[in-house]
Amino acid sequence: KAGVTQTPRYLIKTRGQQVTLSCSPISGHRSVSWYQQTPGQGLQFLFEYFSETQRNKGNFPGRFSGRQFSNSRSEMNVSTLELGDSALYLCASSREGSPANYGYTFGSGTRLTVV
């Protein structure tokens, strides 16, 4: 079956712009989590959605938001982009209601560069 699909793979944006990233989980997976990966901070948890509801949220400013649709696809949005938002954004899905206890399947990520 198809894996976790993230689009686009690469993105270049200008400071102050906003961006929307998309994630399609594995069919049947209802939990979607988002992570930001940077060389300095490593992998940081952004948020998790389950059945269209945000269930957990990391310590990121309100400029970072997300949502999940009824088909479990998820989007994350970053408004008023800053240079420090340049990162690899990873989406992960899980089949279970408690995904942290069963392991995640990650997408290949979206590489966002803010100039």
Added chain:
Amino acid sequence: SQQGEEDPQALSIQEGENATMNCSYKTSINNLQWYRQNSGRGLVHLILIRSNEREKHSGRLRVTLDTSKKSSSLLITASRAADTASYFCATVATQGAQKLVFGQGTRLTINP
């Protein structure tokens, strides 16, 4: 914030040798997971070990967990060039939000 701390940060060995990576963490955990990441790509789930388990095997991988020392190790036996990647441990705490908290990773290079 990072819960897991991997050691060493980088490891370079010859093909065929065994590679051992260590992970230490700070809080009580439900489970600990190991992931592999090839350069600039997504993470691949390798193995999950629960807090009541001490050792787990999967192919050439062996993971141990010592909850009294809050540490885990990942052993890759008979390494191959294709094992070159970054390896991350990630923990799920018993308290608070059920989410994976990753360490900074170990960069493993297998030399042919």
